[in-house]
Amino acid sequence: MPRFTTVALAAGAALLVRRAVRSRMTSAPLWPLPSLETPVSGYGRGATVPRRVLVTGRAVPAEGVVELRLEGERLPSWEPGAHLDLVLPSGQIRQYSLCGDPAQPDVYRIAARLIAEEQGGRGGSREVHEQLHEGVEIEVRGPRNRFPLVSSPAYVFVAGGIGITPVLPMVRAAEAAGADWRLVYCGRTRASMPYLADLVRIGGDRVTVVAEDEDGYPDLSFLAQVPAEAQVYCCGPDGLMDAVAAAMPEGRAPRLERFSAVAPADGTPFEVELRRSGRTVAVAADQSVLAAVREEVPGLMYSCTQGFCGTCRQTVLDGEVDHRDELLTDAERADSMLICVSRCAGKKLVLDL
Template sequence: MPRFTTVALVAGAALLVRRAVRSRMTTAPLWPMPALDEPVSGYGRGSTVPRKVRVASRTTPAEGVVELRLEGRGLPAWQPGAHIDLVLPSGLVRQYSLCGDPADPTAYTVATRLIGAGQGGRGGSREVHEQLHEGVEIEIRGPRNRFPLAEAPAYVFVAGGIGVTPVLPMLRAAEAAGADWRLVYCGRSRATMPYLAEIEALGRAADRVTVVAEDESGHPDLGFLADVPAETLVYCCGPDGLMDAVAAALPTGRTPRLERFSAAATTGGTAFEVELRRSGRTVRVAADQSVLAAVREEVPGLMYSCRQGFCGTCRQRVLEGEVDHRDELLTEAERSDSMLICVSRCAGKRLVLDL
């Protein structure tokens, strides 16, 4: 794989491509973008107000992948990296990255790969594939953005499989802004990699895209990341193994911006006790049990939704004890006195919740 070098501006054809892209832009200026973890109105932490949308179209951008265009009224603006919650017909809530055009105020576009139970799936993707057809109305929440594209002169993007969905709008934005960028796009095979043709066309003028199909060339060589200049931001979304490899390949002290498919494991470690202060009860959380599951044995009506640490429905106030935070939602300030009990655990032997 070629080594990464910073290029100020690509001349000739690449410059013409950039000018053409900028001339077609209808959105407000891309910069400044929101800082990481900055709660910006309209994207940032995002809206929790539910909205009804209709599946306007359904396509198949790759083997095993379904794309949905969801149309609705009053849809909040969003920026690259944002995701929405889909409230599925069964009541399951799942999060999907927006991969359409932020300039389109009438619709959101999401794509999901079918994941079977043997691959760690929990039924959400199958429900999307089997039940969400054209004309179906569903409820959404958001958008939220925990993976915003910050301003930089250059970027390296690494995407694995369906992890390309939040990256695709970033590529378009970086190209339109005239930034230098490079993408390493990995997948099992070319047939399973969504949006491959568009992405290759977007980066063709400056040879920006490296496609690594496992059935053709094995795993990606990420050694070039050791030489990424300090001003270049590195973004990665994909399987945990790929994100860990990207982090390990960067120079000491450098960290990539990551978007994970799911929160950390909810179980593991040791058992502990949770006191429910207002109700005067104490429950024991086993090592193979979530706090949510244990507490709901005493408080059956306790609200929850995603069970993955994304939506915030199960957030509870912590009165005492040290929390092992495993969610993907709360800010550091919010973690000082709150936890999402669907995924987070106790770092000691006892927690006291305001329940």
């Protein structure tokens, strides 16, 4: 497996330049890839309906990572980049990227890394690891896709740790479509990086492995040489995604998928009127709408607190919303908000509560 070198990545960027010009999209993809003009999709076919699936297999693709095979009848189709909502035995809802084969009917595959409480885990990954065994039935919702793979003659993928899960189907799709692609795959150690052997087998020297204990942090300066024809995708820790965005040429942005909400950097206080109850609550600069409203409505439903699951969605009757979720479509945002992360862009919001 190749070690990380700036020279190798620079050479790879140059190769992408030459190949992007030739644009050798000669073979048909396994499924239709959306065009650049295709809007970001919400739910797939039939995906708004909660479904019961059966855990039919477990695997350990890396240290601290478990892969689940989920089977059910008439499961909605999906495309690379999609994620699934799992309703865990405790009632918590967590999101996991689909990392299997979209062409395989009625089978979903997800992978979860165990995150300890002292590392910021909130118990969801522990439930997956300790309670979801073969034979267990579980409810799922989705798939949804806010990280779609667009059609392109060339791609650069950058993934960190468990962030490889949405990227793995993208790599397979790019390979099947005959596109030129390169992957920079980062992790703490090689043993902690899921699907590493599979990716090297698919891509050979197009896969650059950056294990922190061997190579330190990745040098992403090669991204400044990526041609305009190439799409850049990144998923992983916030620090990696911020670094990728900073390394891009001026005026260009990578396509990112974050697994946590963007924290308010410039929060300001505002008021929320609860129209049906006739009460008004103050939301502090460092407080979520959800936390403030639950002081008046303690039984208000919520789950992920990160803008992914939609449990806390509320109807907005008046006011301008600063949307910070990763779920709602533009049409849904016209009259709704996820109060766990989104805020007011002005001084007051009116909710149908």
